[in-house]
Amino acid sequence: MTTTHSARLAGLVAVSAALTLGMAAPALASDSGDSNAKAPNHRSHHVEFDEQNNSGAGGTAVLSLDGRKLTVKIYATGLVPGQPHAQHIHGSTTGKHFHCPDMTADKNKDGVLTTTEGLPAYGDINISLTTKGDTTKASALAVDRMPVADKDGSLSYSRTITVSQAVADHIKNLHIVQHGIDPNGNGTYDFSKGKSELDPKLPQEATAPASCGLIKGATPGMK
Numbered sequence: 001m002t003t004t005h006s007a008r009l010a011g012l013v014a015v016s017a018a019l020t021l022g023m024a025a026p027a028l029a030s031d032s033g034d035s036n037a038k039a040p041n042h043r044s045h046h047v048e049f050d051e052q053n054n055s056g057a058g059g060t061a062v063l064s065l066d067g068r069k070l071t072v073k074i075y076a077t078g079l080v081p082g083q084p085h086a087q088h089i090h091g092s093t094t095g096k097h098f099h100c101p102d103m104t105a106d107k108n109k110d111g112v113l114t115t116t117e118g119l120p121a122y123g124d125i126n127i128s129l130t131t132k133g134d135t136t137k138a139s140a141l142a143v144d145r146m147p148v149a150d151k152d153g154s155l156s157y158s159r160t161i162t163v164s165q166a167v168a169d170h171i172k173n174l175h176i177v178q179h180g181i182d183p184n185g186n187g188t189y190d191f192s193k194g195k196s197e198l199d200p201k202l203p204q205e206a207t208a209p210a211s212c213g214l215i216k217g218a219t220p221g222m223k
């Protein structure tokens, strides 16, 4: 995964932007308790983001799945204003469960949980939540197609994409990660925390995770 991230980042060197990792996912037709669904295969899931790296970021997401059509709506706060935040759906559709790491995953104890340190917990990137175009892992670091936080650090995102049947079937095993932090509070991504382990030309601040949210079970009545 590091190799992939590195490769992607290498192509973005010219782009002075940040990365956000996020993800969202809907539920299965077999989920119980969604009596209000219009169709047996229509389920919605709720995500609550928890900060990573003491970023102060948070927010919510609603993931609606209608067959293989996944609508992802994210409302995040506390992100770095004016900066792009790469976001992905992480995890596995083959039964292995991943989760959101805490600071104990900061193996070198430098005070920053890097994407690489978090990946054993996050799992691989399944979907890149871009604003347009490709949504595969190949666009993981396409920061020019990632949402940008407003002047208040808030970010709204909505997109409907067609996912694989595997994703539709295992949406509850997935989660969303958003990236891009500003620990020194200067309003931009800089090298105060060193270089990104994914690409030394990019600041660590641009690639480190800002928040993570697990896909909760089907929420009755939500659309």
Ligand SMILES: [Cu+2]
Residues within 6 Å of the ligand: 020, 021, 022, 087, 088, 089, 090, 125, 177
């Ligand atoms: Cu990610």
